[in-house]
Amino acid sequence: DGGITQSPKYLFRKEGQNVTLSCEQNLNHDAMYWYRQDPGQGLRLIYYSQIVNDFQKGDIAEGYSVSREKKESFPLTVTSAQKNPTAFYLCASSIRTAGNTIYFGEGSWLTVV
Amino acid sequence: AQSVTQPDIHITVSEGASLELRCNYSYGATPYLFWYVQSPGQGLQLLLKYFSGDTLVQGIKGFEAEFKRSQSSFNLRKPSVHWSDAAEYFCAVGVNTGTASKLTFGTGTRLQVTL
Numbered sequence: 758d759g760g761i762t763q764s765p766k767y768l769f770r771k772e773g774q775n776v777t778l779s780c781e782q783n784l785n786h787d788a789m790y791w792y793r794q795d796p797g798q799g800l801r802l803i804y805y806s807q808i809v810n811d812f813q814k815g816d817i818a819e820g821y822s823v824s825r826e827k828k829e830s831f832p833l834t835v836t837s838a839q840k841n842p843t844a845f846y847l848c849a850s851s852i853r854t855a856g857n858t859i860y861f862g863e864g865s866w867l868t869v870v
Numbered sequence: 871a872q873s874v875t876q877p878d879i880h881i882t883v884s885e886g887a888s889l890e891l892r893c894n895y896s897y898g899a900t901p902y903l904f905w906y907v908q909s910p911g912q913g914l915q916l917l918l919k920y921f922s923g924d925t926l927v928q929g930i931k932g933f934e935a936e937f938k939r940s941q942s943s944f945n946l947r948k949p950s951v952h953w954s955d956a957a958e959y960f961c962a963v964g965v966n967t968g969t970a971s972k973l974t975f976g977t978g979t980r981l982q983v984t985l
Contacts, residue, residue: 761913788971797879799960799975800914807967815972847913856902856921856964857971861913 760784761862763848768867770835770842778833778865780848786860787853789831793817794845794864803846806831807853835867843869872897872963876976883951884984891946891979893961902964903944904973905935907957914960920944931955956983 761782770776782789788807792800802815806825820839825831831850835842846865851857873896883889895901902921906914918929925937935946944961958980962973 797977799874799977800962800973801975802972805972813967845911851971856919856966858904858916858919859964859971859973860916861906863913864911866911 761848761850761860763846763862763865766863766865768865769870770867772869773837775834775836776842776867778835778846778848778867780831780833780862782829782831782848782850782862784850784860785828786850787828788851788857789825790849790851790859791815791821791823791831791833792847792849792861794847800847803833842867872901872965872974874961874963874974874976876959876961876979878979879977880980880982882982882984885953886950889946889948889951889955889981891959891961891981893944893946893976894942895944895961895963896942897963897965902966902971903935903937904962904964905929905933905944905946906960906962907931908960908978909957917946917959951981951983953983953985956981 764779790805791803804823806812822834848862849859851859875894904919905917918927920937958978960978961976964971
């Protein structure tokens with residue numbers, strides 16, 4: 758089935774450690790996104806990528822890094838520089854047309870212990 | 871910069887009653903508007919979107935929304951709510967940046983349905 762796969766679903770990290778969240782899509786979408794969700798704050802854009810080997814910062818990029826080496830993959834690394842990393846992370850993708858719909862994965866829970 | 875306001879944090883309705891969730895946006899040009907639904911611990915599912923044309927938009931699960939430019943609103947409605955509609959609902963405004971679409975979300979409205 759076509760869709761967006763995020764892994765792992767649940768992840769625990771010790772303070773000071775980097776962690777990478779995986780996002781894979783088989784929808785043949787050019788654009789991919791990472792959002793962070795905190796209770797009462799809706800979703801906020803971390804990074805997005807329009808094409809392979811290119812990405813742009815979103816509204817809250819500090820403490821995060823991404824790569825886009827393949828069209829179908831857009832991993833997110835939460836670095837030790839991110840002060841409040843505990844959150845629900847959502848990956849998404851879309852096609853390259855105006856008014857395009859963004860489709861979301863099932864999300865990954867990251868907890869810092 | 872664009873913004874979205876969902877003034878109701880939490881709404882409770884009885885099963886079978888009608889529903890209206892409010893959404894107001896701020897954006898200088900014609901917006902792309904979306905409503906998504908999220909069940910606890912899950913991703914977001916698109917209910918409907920407004921791109922252009924008819925201002926009354928039909929979506930999945932019996933939902934509809936009306937774009938009112940004069941009021942900068944895009945309220946979501948359903949004539950008869952089912953218990954399975956209990957979830958969190960997000961309104962979003964989309965801005966195209968080249969070939970990507972940046973979404974700005976509201977803070978969400980949690981819907982509770984009583985039997």
